[in-house]
Amino acid sequence: MVSRLRERPEWQFFGVLSRADPGLAAAWWVLLLARGALPAVFAIAMGWLVGAVQDGDPLAAPLSLMGTTFVLLQVLTPVHQAVSANLGSRVSAYLNDTLAKACVGPPGIGHLEDPGLSEDLTVAREFDRGQTGPPMYMNVDFVAGSLVELVGGIASAVVLFGFNWWAPLVLVAAWSSTHWLLRESGVWKDRNTAEVRSAQRHANYAYELAVEPEPAKELRLFGLADWTVRRFTERRRRLFELQHAATRLRERPMIWSLLIIAVANGLVFGALGTAAIDGRLPLDRLVVFAQVAIGVGMIAFGGLNWALDGAAAPVAAVRRLEPAMAPAGALTSGSVEPAARGAAQVEIRGLSFSYPQADRPVFDGLDLTIPAGSSLAVVGQNGAGKTTLAKLLCRLYDADAGTIRIDGTDLRDLDIDAWRTRVAAVFQDFLKLELPLRDNVAPAGAPDADIRAALVDAGAADLAELDTRLATGYGDGTDLSGGQWQRVALARALCAVRQGAGLVLLDEPTAQLDVRGEAAIFDRILTATRDVTTILISHRFSTVRHADRICVLEHGHVVELGSHDELMALGGRYRTMFELQAKRFTAEVDEEGLSYDTL
Template sequence: MVRRLRGRAEWRFFGVLVRADRRLGVAWWVLLVVRGALPAVFAVAMGWLVGAVQRGEGLGAPLGLMGTTFVLLQVLTPVHQAVSANLGSRVSAYLNDALAKACVGPPGIGHLEDPELSEDLTVAREFDQGQTGPPMYLNVDFVAGSLVELVGGIASAVVLFGFTWWAPLVLVAAWSATHWLLRESGVWKDRNTAEVRAAQRHATYAYELAVEPDAAKELRLFGLADWTVRRFTERRRRLFELQYAATRLRERPMVWSLLIVVVANGLVFWALGSAAIDGRLPLDRLVVFAQVAIGVGMIAFGGLNWALDGAAAPVAAVQRLEPAMAPAGALSTGHRPAGAGPVEIGLRGLRFSYPQADRQVFDGLDLTIPAGSSLAVVGQNGAGKTTLAKLLCRLYDPGSGTIRVDGNDLRDLDVDAWRTRVAAVFQDFLKLELPLRDNVAPAGAPEADIRAALADAGADDLADLDTRLATGYGDGTDLSGGQWQRVALARALCAVRQGAGLVLLDEPTAQLDVRGEAAIFDRILTATRDVTTILISHRFSTVRHADRICVLEHGRVVELGSHDELMALGGRYRTMFDLQAQRFTAEVDEEGLSYDTL
């Protein structure tokens, strides 16, 4: 029982309040209890005042208690709201910090691509954006207000025991019944079902389509603006319907609730009235007990309300992700030094599949890449080209088989040390809203190396090194897709100057024209002639410049050799090359420039 309770999302939420900020968390609870007790204290003070008037006693003390209680009732509410808002912000920061550490901490990336973790990751990442519910600082305040009502009802019930033992029990039972009767099902789970979370994801996705700049061009070009708004509206309506269905009022329970509440209050107030008429209950005590009998009704309006679902869900998601992400993104620990200079790579019997996927990307892949050579990898989409780059960067470990680097199993090398020897440019390369200098060398490098890398990538005239590459800043600027690719290439070339011995280029110049790509790759080969280079590209005008070309198909190497050797072979590579070359049968293009790059 206790274990189940501690595992609930709501319990986790309350536990994280003090961990996020101890002083604010303690203050939040103290203010909550004090605010909840004040209505009962005010009722007692009122009875004291009436009794003092009846007995002709001094009124200073009861008036002082009433005045103090009244002032506190007025003052503590905004104070508690301010504490709740600040505590909610601290909770948000705490959760975001924990999520960032959980995401970045594992040396691999399997935890970020694991379908079983994607739902929790979405909830944990987007909880404070206001799309799936109020942000955390409002949720904490809503929860506080509801719990104040609950504490107030309980405090009133405690005072009512001074009249008779059964009266508070009857009222507490009656008002508590409304929580069970007036809800289709408990707030504990039905506002956080898989169906509700799926509706939240769909609604958020539709919203992002409408407001994010990436989709703006196509939405307008294809006339999808109305469709996007309609889709967002439908998804949000569906989300609201599901959330409402979890807590909606039902006609029959409403009638039963009214009947129970009326009967219970009728019994208690009949008993109070009878006792007062019979002289068993003096006026001052009647005033107190009548007020607290009404105050017990706060139980119906307090408790664990709907806001707790939105506040508890991300807390539970983050706490589930923290232990799950570490093993999902774990790699075997290696301790061997990574060495220096160009690397020789040998793949033997390599097998690999992604988390929760049935299909093997590689099924016994064998390949040797001599140190200091350049290898181009080609193949159809899904052949495993990008996956090969991920494995060589050791973002994943293979399921079976080995990747040997200079004769050592890659898993035996210290992963951080190995990555200092690897420079990579992926298709979805990093764009930092930082100065050009920091985009080329995020970890820092001599200015001479940065400028040389930019020159090698054909990007030496893009901007000043201190120019921020983002338009959201007064001194910032934006770059075209091709210019950004040159910056990404410069980042890899700068890493080579810092000691990297393996360069991985995954479609590194896809946004450049054919002639520009071939020219840039010639310069890259020159800049990386002393290291091992692996190029993944669909453009044969580029891959033909590599020392050897590898054709991947169905997770295996089907052809391997130089451009001339593979052309003479007349196999898969020759077929793909000829198909692509047909687009360039003209001697010159519309600008009068020669198609001599193939």
């Protein structure tokens, strides 16, 4: 029973308050209880004042109590709201810190690409952006306000025991029934249905189209601005409709709630009136018990369930992700140190690999040998496994079966961190750091001479000064084009080679460069990496042909392997793909009058 209670999102939300900030959490609870008790204290003070007036007693004490209670009621509310806002911000920071550690902690990346964790990841990432619900600082304040009313109702019920034992029980039961009746009709859990989540994703996507800078140019160019706003409005309206349908108050439960409350209040106030008429209940006590009888109504169904639903969802998502991400991204590190420098030889034997929840394997018995110091280009259709091969070589995943050997040693036996210092990679979605150029090229640090040489090799010698920040959001920052950023990413890999990397992985490394620029850059890359092993993944055959050997992947297997001339003579898949792409360059000159000389 206790374990099930602790697994509830609401319990987890309250538990995270003290972990986020123990001092603020303690103040939050104290203020909450004080605000909840003050209405009952005010009712007692008023009864005391009425009795003092009737009996001709001094009024200073009851008036002082009433005045103090009234002032506290006015003062504690904004104080509590301020504490709630600060505590909510601390909870947000705690959740974001926990999520960040859970994301970057595992040595692999399986946890970030696991479809089974994607929904929780979306909730955990987006909870404070106002799209999936109110920000946490508002949620904490909403919960506080609702709990103050609940505590106030309970405090009033305690005072009402002074009239009769059954009166508070009847009222508490009546008002509590609204929680069951109206929550049952609301079906709060239905706000997390697949349909609601789908509507949320569509709304978020339309919103990002409208506010993000990347799509702004084409939205305006193609006249899609109004369409984007309409789409966002329609998707958000649909989301609100679904959420309302899941939480609306239905007619029958509302009628039952009203009947139960009317009967219960009729019994209690009838008994109070009868007792007062019979003279069994003095006026001062009548004033107190009538007020607290009304105050018990604060127990009624209100915004607590809704507020807790919004506040607890991201907390529960992060708490679920925290233990799930470590095993999903876990890799066992070996203890063997790779060679300190020099080209790495790669031998792949019987390699099999599937992504989590995938319908079919990416590789099923892949065999491939890459001699040390050679360059290999990998080509194939989308989904053939080219990028997956790069991920496995970086040991971001482990194979399901088979082996990858580096200089004769199983990759799983190598120390992961040490191996990654021996690998330099440029992926399609390469890293863009809002840091100076120096730190973008050498995040782990390197001599300026090596950084400058790497920039020269990448064709980015005159891009900017090393201390220039690569972001326009700063006073000394600068903006880069897509091709310039790609040259920075290439420089990062080439600088790593100068620091001792023995394997270079280039996944579409020049996709944002023009064809002539790509060929020229790749020639320089091959020169800069002539003493290491280079693997190139590209769709551009003008670049691919420069590699020592070319591997054609299809359905996770090597179907052709050889030099450009050998594969052209073979007349197979490579030649077909090459000639299809070469048709674009049959003209002698382009529209600028420049000669095509890249094929």
